Amino acid sequence: MRRARSITWLALPVALVLAAAGCGSGGDTNSAGSGGESGTVSIYGTEPKATLLPANTTELGGNKAVSALYVGLLAYRPEDAKPYNLMADSIKTSDAKVFDITIKKGWKFHDGSEVKAKNYVDAWNYGAYAPNAQQAASFFENIQGYADVNPPKEGDKPTAQTMSGLKVLGDYEFQVTLNAPFSVFQTKLGFSAFYPLPDAFFKDPKGFADKPIGNGPMKFVSRTPNADIKLTRFDDYQGENKVHFKDLDIKIYSSQEAAYSDLLAGNLDFMEALPPNAKVADKYKADLGDHVLTTHLLGISTIAIPYYVPGYNNLDLRKAISLAIDRDKITKTVLNGSYVPADGWISSGIEGYQPDVCGEWCKFDPAKAKDYFQKSGFTGKLTIASNADGGRKEPLEAACASIAQTLGVSCEFVPSTNFGAFRQLADSHQFTGMSRMDWSADYPSIEDFLTPIYRTGGSSNDSLYSNPEFDKLLAQADATADKDAAIKIYQQAHALLAKDLPSVPVWDEKGIGGFSKNLKAAKLNFQRQAEISEFRL
Amino acid sequence: MTEPSELQLSEAPPGGLTRQGSLWGDAWRELRRKPRFVISAAIILVVLLMAVVPSLFTSVDPNFADLDHSRALPSGDAWFGYDLQGRNLFARTVYGTRASLIVGVTSALLTVLIGSVIGIVAGYYGKWLDSLLSRFGDIFAGMPFVLGAIVILTTLNAPTSNPSQTRIIVQVVLSIAVLSWPVAMRIMRSATLVAKQLDYVKAARGLGASPFRIIFRHLLPNTLAPVMVYATIAVGAFIGAEATLAFLGIGLRPPVVSWGVMISDSSNYVRTVPHMLLFPAAFVTITVLAFVMLGDAVRDALDPKSR
Numbered sequence: 038m039r040r041a042r043s044i045t046w047l048a049l050p051v052a053l054v055l056a057a058a059g060c061g062s063g064g065d066t067n068s069a070g071s072g073g074e075s076g077t078v079s080i081y082g083t084e085p086k087a088t089l090l091p092a093n094t095t096e097l098g099g100n101k102a103v104s105a106l107y108v109g110l111l112a113y114r115p116e117d118a119k120p121y122n123l124m125a126d127s128i129k130t131s132d133a134k135v136f137d138i139t140i141k142k143g144w145k146f147h148d149g150s151e152v153k154a155k156n157y158v159d160a161w162n163y164g165a166y167a168p169n170a171q172q173a174a175s176f177f178e179n180i181q182g183y184a185d186v187n188p189p190k191e192g193d194k195p196t197a198q199t200m201s202g203l204k205v206l207g208d209y210e211f212q213v214t215l216n217a218p219f220s221v222f223q224t225k226l227g228f229s230a231f232y233p234l235p236d237a238f239f240k241d242p243k244g245f246a247d248k249p250i251g252n253g254p255m256k257f258v259s260r261t262p263n264a265d266i267k268l269t270r271f272d273d274y275q276g277e278n279k280v281h282f283k284d285l286d287i288k289i290y291s292s293q294e295a296a297y298s299d300l301l302a303g304n305l306d307f308m309e310a311l312p313p314n315a316k317v318a319d320k321y322k323a324d325l326g327d328h329v330l331t332t333h334l335l336g337i338s339t340i341a342i343p344y345y346v347p348g349y350n351n352l353d354l355r356k357a358i359s360l361a362i363d364r365d366k367i368t369k370t371v372l373n374g375s376y377v378p379a380d381g382w383i384s385s386g387i388e389g390y391q392p393d394v395c396g397e398w399c400k401f402d403p404a405k406a407k408d409y410f411q412k413s414g415f416t417g418k419l420t421i422a423s424n425a426d427g428g429r430k431e432p433l434e435a436a437c438a439s440i441a442q443t444l445g446v447s448c449e450f451v452p453s454t455n456f457g458a459f460r461q462l463a464d465s466h467q468f469t470g471m472s473r474m475d476w477s478a479d480y481p482s483i484e485d486f487l488t489p490i491y492r493t494g495g496s497s498n499d500s501l502y503s504n505p506e507f508d509k510l511l512a513q514a515d516a517t518a519d520k521d522a523a524i525k526i527y528q529q530a531h532a533l534l535a536k537d538l539p540s541v542p543v544w545d546e547k548g549i550g551g552f553s554k555n556l557k558a559a560k561l562n563f564q565r566q567a568e569i570s571e572f573r574l
Numbered sequence: 575m576t577e578p579s580e581l582q583l584s585e586a587p588p589g590g591l592t593r594q595g596s597l598w599g600d601a602w603r604e605l606r607r608k609p610r611f612v613i614s615a616a617i618i619l620v621v622l623l624m625a626v627v628p629s630l631f632t633s634v635d636p637n638f639a640d641l642d643h644s645r646a647l648p649s650g651d652a653w654f655g656y657d658l659q660g661r662n663l664f665a666r667t668v669y670g671t672r673a674s675l676i677v678g679v680t681s682a683l684l685t686v687l688i689g690s691v692i693g694i695v696a697g698y699y700g701k702w703l704d705s706l707l708s709r710f711g712d713i714f715a716g717m718p719f720v721l722g723a724i725v726i727l728t729t730l731n732a733p734t735s736n737p738s739q740t741r742i743i744v745q746v747v748l749s750i751a752v753l754s755w756p757v758a759m760r761i762m763r764s765a766t767l768v769a770k771q772l773d774y775v776k777a778a779r780g781l782g783a784s785p786f787r788i789i790f791r792h793l794l795p796n797t798l799a800p801v802m803v804y805a806t807i808a809v810g811a812f813i814g815a816e817a818t819l820a821f822l823g824i825g826l827r828p829p830v831v832s833w834g835v836m837i838s839d840s841s842n843y844v845r846t847v848p849h850m851l852l853f854p855a856a857f858v859t860i861t862v863l864a865f866v867m868l869g870d871a872v873r874d875a876l877d878p879k880s881r
């Protein structure tokens with residue numbers, strides 16, 4: 038009796054496993070077999086850090102769902118990141134300070150209510166109001182009255198609930214007034230923080246978080262924490278970026294390696310990034326064949342040379358360092374061709390990008406590097422600091438070796454255990470040498486590569502670089518309403534950086550993703566996300 | 575083991591007749607005949623030579639990187655191939671010996687030193703002092719090694735600090751010793767408890783010899799053997815511990831070259847550049863094995879019962 042029972046106990050889990058396996062393979066054949074407009078697409082996901090509200094989502098995990106659930110005034114073309122009007126009918130301004138915005142009629146939220154101008158204004162006011170503690174609140178900082186709803190000093194009580202710069206002019210028209218002229222504001226409007234929210238949200242914000250209602254091409258079905266988020270097509274969607282499948286399944290993985298095996302096995306359809314061990318020696322190319330996706334990303338990697346470190350505020354030394362890095366070889370070997378050498382401080386996919394702004398200083402030239410190093414009179418040890426995880430260590434170690442061997446100086450890579458510790462050093466200006474400065478732009482504009490990092494007092498100006506002439510050009514460009522004219526002035530500012538070399542441009546990342554054999558086509562956009570309207574089963 | 579004195583007496587005459595054979599002298603004669611001892615001693619000698627004069631084995635700078643050779647396979651020029659950064663793996667493995675061995679040997683010495691002193695004091699004085707010291711040792715013995723080392727090393731080095739190389743080596747050695755001394759202490763304590771009951775020790779005490787004299791003249795020679803065996807095995811174990819800590823990113827770090835640092839470097843590339851892992855890992859394994867084998871051989875030689 039005893040033995041028999043133990044066998045049945047053993048048999049039960051086995052049966053469960055078999056059933057689960059049967060389910061899994063059954064599901065796959067469905068998605069692959071039925072195909073066409075009624076199939077399911079599953080994409081790689083990570084657990085969202087917060088509720089699925091537009092202004093509370095600043096990380097990739099949540100943004101995958103939010104960007105499918107909601108749409109805003111503008112969208113960006115996946116190829117070149119150029120903004121185009123999506124829900125906006127027109128956005129007019131004469132002075133880059135007051136913007137008149139009209140929206141298209143007949144667009145609906147998933148609950149059937151129409152999207153009106155006040156849905157935008159209410160959502161922006163909610164996002165900016167400090168007590169709501171929305172992650173992306175600072176995106177509204179250019180709007181007049183932001184300081185009243187979100188005081189600059191933490192802990193201060195806001196003196197108003199709404200921003201004075203936002204005015205509803207009609208059902209389909211509203212006006213935005215900024216603190217100061219800012220020509221790039223229009224480009225920012227495609228970012229998820231600027232999406233509208235339905236009236237249902239303001240009635241019951243808590244309940245809404247469990248079952249969000251948006252105005253995008255997909256509507257919410259269910260969310261199981263740490264397992265999946267399920268969305269389905271919203272058939273009343275009016276935009277041009279409609280989807281061509283029925284259900285979207287965002288599967289949550291804790292490791293990229295596991296997701297990658299699922300991708301190869303056909304249990305997952307799309308990944309926007311591949312794990313480091315798949316990139317070594319181009320393994321992914323053999324694995325995925327013509328199902329590899331590449332894209333331009335809005336980022337640039339530089340090595341910052343802090344002005345506050347004694348001995349480093351030396352133009353000849355900065356030139357010597359820049360000339361001593363063999364960018365070409367490092368991107369091809371250590372970085373496995375997933376990066377290309379940088380030739381300026383702006384990512385190559387951006388409107389207003391000019392080739393070779395860095396010019397001769399970004400080309401490997403050992404003889405010239407030695408000359409400048411001798412001129413600089415620097416003695417001692419060079420260091421490059423960075424967090425060592427996530428494959429950050431290897432390319433910087435290689436850069437350090439390149440500098441050391443070219444200049445005949447000792448160069449050391451200084452690891453921080455994690456990104457948080459590394460940022461702590463950067464924010465408190467405690468670097469003792471060079472540091473990694475990888476910038477990822479929030480919105481596709483040349484301005485976002487210059488102002489935050491190099492303007493005096495900029496939010497990410499970790500090196501404490503300051504050039505009055507550079508600041509003046511930026512202010513002038515910000516106040517220029519005509520977009521093309523503004524870009525020209527930003528380009529002049531960009532060119533100034535090549536004279537000062539406040540940081541050394543090193544490489545520019547190519548986004549590499551992949552899709553499974555269940556899909557016929559897919560596209561990766563510059564934000565390192567799937568362009569869901571481009572999925573074809 | 576209840577009456578070790580008798581055992582020793584009955585076994586002693588065969589050697590004792592020809593020559594005044596001490597325990598150590600007997601052991602040495604016994605060891606020389608054992609292939610296990612000869613092989614492990616030879617390996618250890620080679621490894622020691624590598625640590626002291628690495629330039630005898632290779633003329634290549636272990637930190638010189640040539641990206642043209644990145645990930646190159648073993649060849650006539652570079653017996654172990656090149657790593658991702660294009661550094662010669664053979665040169666790195668040879669130069670890595672020193673740091674790994676320094677950590678292994680010094681932490682074993684320190685462990686035995688702390689453990690022996692506390693163990694002999696606890697064993698000789700006994701009573702409440704024994705209980706106190708034994709429980710104190712249990713606190714450290716109860717802590718899982720890796721967890722304890724992580725706590726110690728991350729507390730000593732704030733994540734934002736950039737400690738110097740010597741400081742890290744000293745810290746790694748100290749944290750290994752702090753977490754491992756109870757083992758040496760227990761071995762020493764039990765050996766002391768046995769030796770304390772020997773007749774001549776009792777006699778010495780009866781004649782009024784000072785505790786200091788009794789411990790050093792009479793107890794220590796009788797208790798040193800088992801601790802020495804443990805120390806030999808511990809050198810191997812601690813070389814492995816150094817590799818573990820370096821792999822976790824809290825032990826030694828570049829530009830110091832050690833086997834642990836090399837294994838840590840290779841962790842992301844196991845599938846595509848396996849030789850980056852295989853060679854340093856093989857050196858760790860062989861060296862650890864050699865020390866463990868040596869310890870085994872020494873124990874057998876020192877234990878008269880096995881003869």
